[in-house]
């Protein structure tokens with residue numbers, strides 16, 4: 231996935247907000263890119279351009295070498311999976327939701343129980359309506375469903391923010407195991423710098439719509455190049471210390 235000079239401006243009551251200002255860079259195949267930056271810096275907007283929930287005003291987004299606007303929406307959404315903080319599931323049973331992706335490819339889901347085990351949920355939930363699931367269970371099922379669509383790129387927007395530490399661990403393991411097997415590229419927005427540090431191969435820092443730093447994750451966190459990134463890391467780490475060494479933020 232590649233961005234070339236991407237800009238996006240929202241206009242509300244004649245007031246323009248320049249949300250993305252000339253973002254360029256690449257998420258290489260098989261890598262996890264963790265995207266960090268202050269609230270309102272444009273992270274979710276950047277993700278939304280990758281599967282045409284939004285279109286850029288200027289610049290291009292390339293998926294597997296082809297500009298997003300050249301893709302058919304169904305093919306694009308199958309290739310580029312996306313999961314949000316608030317999971318979306320279709321009405322029906324858990325199994326109905328998991329079967330959807332394979333069915334669209336004319337396949338059958340062979341091992342639903344194994345997927346349930348992978349996200350630490352009992353197999354007897356398969357026949358239950360998704361209405362009956364807790365928030366943490368919904369998020370885990372939504373992620374499995376996204377993965378079963380067979381994407382080669384995964385966009386994750388704060389997917390563990392509403393989860394307790396043990397569900398967070400299950401979700402992180404699901405995604406990292408799947409990435410290792412599939413060789414997919416992942417663009418992962420997170421407010422949790424410990425998560426960005428732990429899971430990223432590459433980290434981007436955006437502030438006020440500008441990509442101020444793009445580096446391998448270890449270098450970004452140990453030797454940030456800009457004063458803005460240094461200060462952001464420092465403040466976030468201090469917040470984490472204040473919340474008694476790593477509790478989940480709301």
Ligand SMILES: Nc1ncnc2c1ncn2[C@@H]1O[C@H](COP(=O)(O)OP(=O)(O)OP(=O)(O)O)[C@@H](O)[C@H]1O
Nearest residue numbers: 240241242247249268269270271272273274275276
């Ligand atoms: N549809 C929209 N119309 C108008 N303004 C929008 C729209 N979507 C986002 N914005 C504005 O664009 C800016 C960037 O929002 P975005 O959600 O991309 O930031 P973010 O970095 O993901 O924030 P957070 O970390 O809080 O989720 C914000 O000022 C937001 O209010």
